[in-house]
Amino acid sequence: KAKGDGRNRVAYFSAELDSQLRDKMRLESKLRQAVSCEAFEIYIQPQYDYKTSKFRWAEVLIRWEDPEEGFIPPDKFIKLAEETGIINDIDQWVLRATCKLWAEHGEALRAIGIEGVSMNLSARQFYSKTLFAYVEAVFEEYGINPSCISFEITESMVIENIEGAIETMERLRNIGSRISIDDFGTGYSSLSYLKRLPIDSLKIDRSFIMDIPGDTNDVAITSAIIAMAEKLNLSVIAEGIETKEQCEFLVEQGCFHMQGYYFAKPAPVRTFLKPQLNAAVE
Ligand code: C2E
Numbered sequence: 001k002a003k004g005d006g007r008n009r010v011a012y013f014s015a016e017l018d019s020q021l022r023d024k025m026r027l028e029s030k031l032r033q034a035v036s037c038e039a040f041e042i043y044i045q046p047q048y049d050y051k052t053s054k055f056r057w058a059e060v061l062i063r064w065e066d067p068e069e070g071f072i073p074p075d076k077f078i079k080l081a082e083e084t085g086i087i088n089d090i091d092q093w094v095l096r097a098t099c100k101l102w103a104e105h106g107e108a109l110r111a112i113g114i115e116g117v118s119m120n121l122s123a124r125q126f127y128s129k130t131l132f133a134y135v136e137a138v139f140e141e142y143g144i145n146p147s148c149i150s151f152e153i154t155e156s157m158v159i160e161n162i163e164g165a166i167e168t169m170e171r172l173r174n175i176g177s178r179i180s181i182d183d184f185g186t187g188y189s190s191l192s193y194l195k196r197l198p199i200d201s202l203k204i205d206r207s208f209i210m211d212i213p214g215d216t217n218d219v220a221i222t223s224a225i226i227a228m229a230e231k232l233n234l235s236v237i238a239e240g241i242e243t244k245e246q247c248e249f250l251v252e253q254g255c256f257h258m259q260g261y262y263f264a265k266p267a268p269v270r271t272f273l274k275p276q277l278n279a280a281v282e
């Protein structure tokens with residue numbers, strides 16, 4: 001069908017590219033605007049500890065609601081923000097919002113068992129020369145105990161620059177903050193690197209959790225990661241648990257920390273504090 005139709009196809013592809021490029025530029029300008037008027041919000045998703053039947057930590061996740069388009073998910077704008085450098089402002093905003101959240105609600109969160117909050121860092125911020133000073137300044141501004149904040153860095157970020165990663169991790173850990181490797185299993189890091197990293201925990205990527213216990217490959221990978229984390233003295237947390245079967249499988253394998261819709265969906269912090277407030281009123 002396409003034979004002899006070459007010119008039209010080229011025109012079609014270029015029109016397609018054109019509209020993709022326009023969409024991207026539109027999103028970029030919206031994103032810049034969102035940054036300048038701080039149109040973001042943070043949600044938290046608590047992480048369940050099977051052994052104590054309590055939420056122990058919570059992950060901070062950014063949310064962006066555009067007046068015309070509604071909620072735009074992070075997967076749709078974080079990559080663009082990284083490409084354009086806008087991510088620097090976003091990450092700094094998230095750090096401040098995280099500290100503000102902990103300053104305002106840390107006590108109430110602790111009362112329900114939550115010891116701290118973890119936030120995601122992009123590669124740009126993580127490798128920025130000024131990150132550590134900025135973190136310290138913001139902690140001080142909000143009176144934050146650094147041990148209540150954890151930073152999530154993806155496995156693929158770490159392999160970009162192992163020495164640099166170790167240095168930043170050590171500085172953050174020296175003041176008491178925690179580091180976890182996010183999306184673990186997707187980044188092809190070698191075991192010899194992993195052993196050298198000053199980290200606290202591994203987060204098993206949701207893509208491995210999705211099809212357990214049915215998929216034998218994912219079962220093998222997941223149990224291998226759990227066993228390895230144990231040998232390396234790292235805590236391990238699985239993300240994306242949606243079913244009872246996934247939860248039971250993980251517990252059988254020795255993974256007791258879990259984050260997923262099965263336990264709680266990401267929501268504004270007040271959602272998790274409401275029952276507490278109500279209990280206090282009663
Ligand atoms: P991530 O750090 O791996 O975060 C986990 C993602 O999995 C979140 O998506 C969360 O809502 C989702 N999730 C948790 N449990 C379940 C589940 O049971 N089922 C399903 N289907 N999904 C689940 P979200 O919030 O859309 O964020 C996507 C990614 O965007 C994050 O992956 C992270 O890489 C990035 N991101 C989110 N917030 C921030 C931020 O504040 N700063 C930066 N730099 N990146 C962020």
Ligand code: MG
Binds near residue numbers: 059120152182
């Ligand atoms: Mg994360």
Ligand code: MG
Binds near residue numbers: 182184203205
């Ligand atoms: Mg992840």
Ligand code: MG
Binds near residue numbers: 183
């Ligand atoms: Mg992810």
